[in-house]
Amino acid sequence: MALDIESTIDAxxxxxxxxxxxxxxxxxxxxxxxxxVLSGKPAQxxxxxxxxxxxxxxxxxxxxxxxxxxxxxxVYLVKPRPSIVxxxxxxxxxxxxxxxxxxxxxx
Amino acid sequence: MDVLTLPGNxxxxxPIRDYVKAAANAAxxxxxxxxxxLLAVDEIATNVVVHGYEEAGLHGDISIAAKNDGNxxxxxxxDRGKSYNPNLHKGPDAEGLSKELSDRPIGGLGIMLxxxxxxxxxxxxxxxxxxxRFVINSLRPAEPVKPDPTLAVLEDHRKLExxxxxxxxxxxxxxxxxxxxxxxxxxxxAMQAERTTLFLVDRRKPDQLVSRVAEGVGxxxxxxxxxxxxxxxxxxxxxxxxxxxxxxxxxxxPLFDKxxxxxxxxxxxxxxxxxxxVLIGVVQVLNKKHGVFTKQDEEFLEAICVQLDIALKRAEMxxxxxxxxxxxxxxxxxxxxxxxxxPKDFPALPEFKEVDIFATIIPTFEVGGDLYxxxxxxxxxxCFIIGDVSDKGIPAALFMAMTRTAFKMSAIASxxxxxxxxxxxxxxxxxxxxxxxxVTALAGILDLRTGQVExxxxxxxxxxxxxxxxxxxxxxxxxxxxxxxMPGQEFKSGTMQLDPGDTLVLYTDGVTEAMNVDHELxxxxxxxxxxxxxxxxxxxxxxxNALLKEMGNFVGQAHQSDDITMLIIQYRGRSG
Numbered sequence: 001m002a003l004d005i006e007s008t009i010d011a012x013x014x015x016x017x018x019x020x021x022x023x024x025x026x027x028x029x030x031x032x033x034x035x036x037v038l039s040g041k042p043a044q045x046x047x048x049x050x051x052x053x054x055x056x057x058x059x060x061x062x063x064x065x066x067x068x069x070x071x072x073x074x075v076y077l078v079k080p081r082p083s084i085v086x087x088x089x090x091x092x093x094x095x096x097x098x099x100x101x102x103x104x105x106x107x
Numbered sequence: 108m109d110v111l112t113l114p115g116n117x118x119x120x121x122p123i124r125d126y127v128k129a130a131a132n133a134a135x136x137x138x139x140x141x142x143x144x145l146l147a148v149d150e151i152a153t154n155v156v157v158h159g160y161e162e163a164g165l166h167g168d169i170s171i172a173a174k175n176d177g178n179x180x181x182x183x184x185x186d187r188g189k190s191y192n193p194n195l196h197k198g199p200d201a202e203g204l205s206k207e208l209s210d211r212p213i214g215g216l217g218i219m220l221x222x223x224x225x226x227x228x229x230x231x232x233x234x235x236x237x238x239x240r241f242v243i244n245s246l247r248p249a250e251p252v253k254p255d256p257t258l259a260v261l262e263d264h265r266k267l268e269x270x271x272x273x274x275x276x277x278x279x280x281x282x283x284x285x286x287x288x289x290x291x292x293x294x295x296x297a298m299q300a301e302r303t304t305l306f307l308v309d310r311r312k313p314d315q316l317v318s319r320v321a322e323g324v325g326x327x328x329x330x331x332x333x334x335x336x337x338x339x340x341x342x343x344x345x346x347x348x349x350x351x352x353x354x355x356x357x358x359x360x361p362l363f364d365k366x367x368x369x370x371x372x373x374x375x376x377x378x379x380x381x382x383x384x385v386l387i388g389v390v391q392v393l394n395k396k397h398g399v400f401t402k403q404d405e406e407f408l409e410a411i412c413v414q415l416d417i418a419l420k421r422a423e424m425x426x427x428x429x430x431x432x433x434x435x436x437x438x439x440x441x442x443x444x445x446x447x448x449x450p451k452d453f454p455a456l457p458e459f460k461e462v463d464i465f466a467t468i469i470p471t472f473e474v475g476g477d478l479y480x481x482x483x484x485x486x487x488x489x490c491f492i493i494g495d496v497s498d499k500g501i502p503a504a505l506f507m508a509m510t511r512t513a514f515k516m517s518a519i520a521s522x523x524x525x526x527x528x529x530x531x532x533x534x535x536x537x538x539x540x541x542x543x544x545x546v547t548a549l550a551g552i553l554d555l556r557t558g559q560v561e562x563x564x565x566x567x568x569x570x571x572x573x574x575x576x577x578x579x580x581x582x583x584x585x586x587x588x589x590x591x592x593m594p595g596q597e598f599k600s601g602t603m604q605l606d607p608g609d610t611l612v613l614y615t616d617g618v619t620e621a622m623n624v625d626h627e628l629x630x631x632x633x634x635x636x637x638x639x640x641x642x643x644x645x646x647x648x649x650x651x652n653a654l655l656k657e658m659g660n661f662v663g664q665a666h667q668s669d670d671i672t673m674l675i676i677q678y679r680g681r682s683g
Binding site: 002021023024025054056057058060061082083086087090091 | 117118120121124138139142143145146149150153156157216217219220223
């Protein structure tokens with residue numbers, strides 16, 4: 001299943017909604033989208049992942065990519081599925097992002 | 108599963124995951140184990156494509172196969188790219204995992220996730236290529252999904268509501284046939300099935316089941332002997348039979364399906380046994396709409412069967428009562444018809460001033476076998492008969508009607524000697540008498556001009572004559588055998604003389620054999636005594652009333668044991 005990406009940007013917040021499967025083949029597309037939304041130097045990156053059913057390590061690498069590009073960036077993962085939260089725990093990524101069930105307001 | 112081979116690029120990842128998902132489902136892995144296996148294979152497949160082929164500048168296929176021996180699931184991922192042993196890769200250490208994301212090295216995470224996702228990750232590299240084996244040990248059938256207690260409560264609630272509904276609607280229907288229809292449709296609904304057949308034990312043949320209604324296929328009657336077919340087996344062993352797949356069960360007879368144009372899949376067949384332990388019938392529910400009938404379904408149907416037993420019992424009682432009501436009504440009609448056969452309007456024959464005739468007939472049951480009749484043959488002669496069929500109730504009533512009609516037609520058609528008329532009636536009755544019944548009778552023709560009576564006797568009680576003086580004379584019988592007994596029998600004619608004021612008293616043995624509580628008979632002597640005491644009666648009706656009163660005193664509280672009939676003819680002579 002392919003990955004669908006929808007991005008919106010406002011003054012402080014970049015939002016990307018993901019649905020489908022994030023793997024090695026779809027990761028480059030997301031990387032491009034993240035690169036694009038971060039060009040405006042938003043304070044936060046909000047990833048809507050409620051409909052993301054699979055995330056390989058390629059997805060984790062994009063999180064690293066985003067933090068490396070903008071170290072003070074706050075990354076939110078909104079409504080991740082339990083299996084993805086599990087992956088975040090195993091890899092220690094859980095502490096580096098904000099996992100939330102409520103979409104944060106623009107900072 | 109068949110080997111799946113794909114070109115070794117990133118587009119292969121999605122179909123590979125689909126393949127693994129199917130294999131995991133087939134092996135009964137739960138959601139988490141499936142996801143972890145999926146992630147493991149995906150990570151390695153990504154490495155194979157990226158590092159083994161693309162970065163090495165190589166091209167080739169990637170194949171995946173699944174092997175499941177029931178104990179463990181092995182996914183084999185094969186490629187011909189650059190060798191890349193995940194087990195030699197260190198992966199990130201504890202220090203690396205705790206680093207800030209921005210400080211993390213990219214890479215190594217995938218292999219970590221791959222190793223973490225399976226019980227064993229094996230790697231083998233030969234000249235033929237590389238093989239990764241992902242091993243999941245100790246396969247267990249998927250944990251049965253624990254029923255959600257909330258759902259269980261809801262389900263119990265639904266069943267309780269259905270039971271109440273069934274109990275209510277069955278309670279409203281007291282007629283048997285509509286009740287059977289109602290049961291069938293309610294049970295089909297409640298059990299979420301396609302069809303229900305209700306068999307009842309045949310009352311007349313208690314080793315047979317009969318189905319009066321079969322929903323959906325019209326009102327065909329199905330008969331089943333105990334021990335045959337699923338229903339018959341259920342009745343025989345008096346135990347529930349639950350068959351998930353009828354066509355794989357030797358007890359199932361597909362003939363019914365062929366006859367009824369139906370395809371049976373699952374069957375739940377249950378005996379209906381009443382409180383006293385008597386088998387009432389069998390209820391058979393066919394084709395559960397989703398899945399097969401469970402233990403819960405059996406318990407539910409059992410609860411419904413209790414309601415069925417009660418409703419069926421009550422409806423059968425109502426049915427029997429209604430049937431008896433119908434019989435009673437029919438008997439009342441028969442009585443009316445029978446009484447219409449004998450003249451009941453008194454004073455009778457008002458145009459014949461020479462006679463005063465009165466008669467009464469009191470059957471033991473609604474209808475009886477006694478008869479009397481009188482009718483003019485011409486302006487000078489009146490013909491009469493009194494008779495008693497050798498039985499009581501409906502058979503006697505039918506024979507009585509035949510006798511009366513045969514006599515009247517015969518007498519009117521050829522008004523010759525009364526003995527000849529009796530002979531013709533005897534012949535007719537002998538020819539149509541399968542029940543070997545017979546009639547005693549005494550018939551005569553009174554000549555109104557002379558008072559002379561020509562009579563014939565067929566084994567009947569001898570009549571009395573109360574003379575004008577008050578003297579009582581017992582008529583000497585001419586003798587003759589009963590009617591309907593011996594074909595070709597001849598009957599003699601005798602004569603007796605009535606003088607003006609004389610009264611002829613004819614009766615059946617219901618009068619002489621009237622019994623009191625001590626089983627003593629009223630007897631012919633009592634008739635004679637009564638007639639003597641009464642003396643010369645002013646009219647015929649007075650004779651009947653006097654005899655009935657005397658009989659009543661004698662009999663007391665005892666039940667009437669035979670039909671009682673009296674025919675009284677008072678001859679007054681021809682004036683002028």
